[in-house]
Amino acid sequence: MSNAARIDGKAKAAELSEKITAETTALRDEHGLQPGLAVVIIGEDPASQVYVRNKGKRAESCGFYSVQHSLDADTSQEAVLELIDELNSDDKIHGILVQLPLPDHLDEQTITQSISPTKDVDGFHFINIGKLTSGNMADAFIPCTPAGCMLMIEDHLGADLSGLKAVVIGRSNIVGKPMAALLLKANATVTVCHSRTPDLPGVVREADIVVAAVGRPNMVTGEWIKPGAVVIDVGINRIDVEVDGETKSKLTGDVEYESACEVAKAVTPVPGGVGPMTITMLMFNTLRAARLSAGLDS
Numbered sequence: 001m002s003n004a005a006r007i008d009g010k011a012k013a014a015e016l017s018e019k020i021t022a023e024t025t026a027l028r029d030e031h032g033l034q035p036g037l038a039v040v041i042i043g044e045d046p047a048s049q050v051y052v053r054n055k056g057k058r059a060e061s062c063g064f065y066s067v068q069h070s071l072d073a074d075t076s077q078e079a080v081l082e083l084i085d086e087l088n089s090d091d092k093i094h095g096i097l098v099q100l101p102l103p104d105h106l107d108e109q110t111i112t113q114s115i116s117p118t119k120d121v122d123g124f125h126f127i128n129i130g131k132l133t134s135g136n137m138a139d140a141f142i143p144c145t146p147a148g149c150m151l152m153i154e155d156h157l158g159a160d161l162s163g164l165k166a167v168v169i170g171r172s173n174i175v176g177k178p179m180a181a182l183l184l185k186a187n188a189t190v191t192v193c194h195s196r197t198p199d200l201p202g203v204v205r206e207a208d209i210v211v212a213a214v215g216r217p218n219m220v221t222g223e224w225i226k227p228g229a230v231v232i233d234v235g236i237n238r239i240d241v242e243v244d245g246e247t248k249s250k251l252t253g254d255v256e257y258e259s260a261c262e263v264a265k266a267v268t269p270v271p272g273g274v275g276p277m278t279i280t281m282l283m284f285n286t287l288r289a290a291r292l293s294a295g296l297d298s
């Protein structure tokens with residue numbers, strides 16, 4: 001029997017998007033300012049193409065100025081840096097995102113660090129990472145996936161996580177590390193686990209909050225979950241399943257949803273949980289970048 005609440009990321013994201021759209025209209029009416037988002041994609045990775053198209057569509061539906069730069073897979077590092085330079089000094093653009101992963105010949109570090117920290121709506125620049133980890137959040141950009149996860153955690157547990165144990169599974173720069181920093185800022189006691197962690201199930205079983213971001217389908221089962229925990233599943237894994245003798249492709253998270261629901265207080269589904277929140281937080285960051293550029297509080 002399933003007791004847990006299904007955390008509806010899609011509904012929360014839609015609600016937040018409506019607010020962002022209304023604030024965008026007000027910003028145009030009151031200050032003549034339209035948030036602008038530039039998304040750069042290099043190469044043909046099919047999943048990235050879908051993500052980037054969705055980001056552009058969402059930006060337009062929020063009322064933003066939206067541009068996409070699609071560069072060939074063999075574009076030189078110099079040409080990418082030149083484009084970023086142009087976007088850094090373009091007054092119509094407030095947010096710049098270079099879709100990852102990059103083709104092998106390009107240096108991810110050099111490219112992400114060349115984006116102006118004030119337009120870094122991904123929150124990948126060292127300046128923004130430093131602001132986040134030192135707790136100076138006033139004008140910091142927080143990476144979109146952990147920012148979205150945090151809003152869903154707050155919905156169920158409040159903004160102050162004092163006395164609660166949080167376990168983050170995965171130590172990536174995009175999710176695991178910034179997620180841990182946000183949970184710590186909210187006063188949780190945080191453990192970051194990874195592939196070398198001994199007795200991972202035992203560690204997870206202690207947690208009131210579990211954030212799974214490893215990319216291993218259905219790895220975290222109900223047996224790992226402390227009764228009453230809030231479980232956030234960041235995984236987006238494509239697996240083959242047999243349906244009526246046919247092999248079909250299906251999206252699944254890092255958490256075995258059904259068994260987790262038997263024990264947890266609340267669980268995010270995949271799809272429909274973290275994913276829709278991530279794209280919405282990108283819009284939130286872009287609106288914020290536009291407001292900050294005009295000296296307005298966010």
Ligand code: GUN
Binds near residue numbers: 097098099101122174
């Ligand atoms: N690729 C997968 N996730 C992300 C993200 O959050 N930002 C960027 N730029 N690329 C990604």
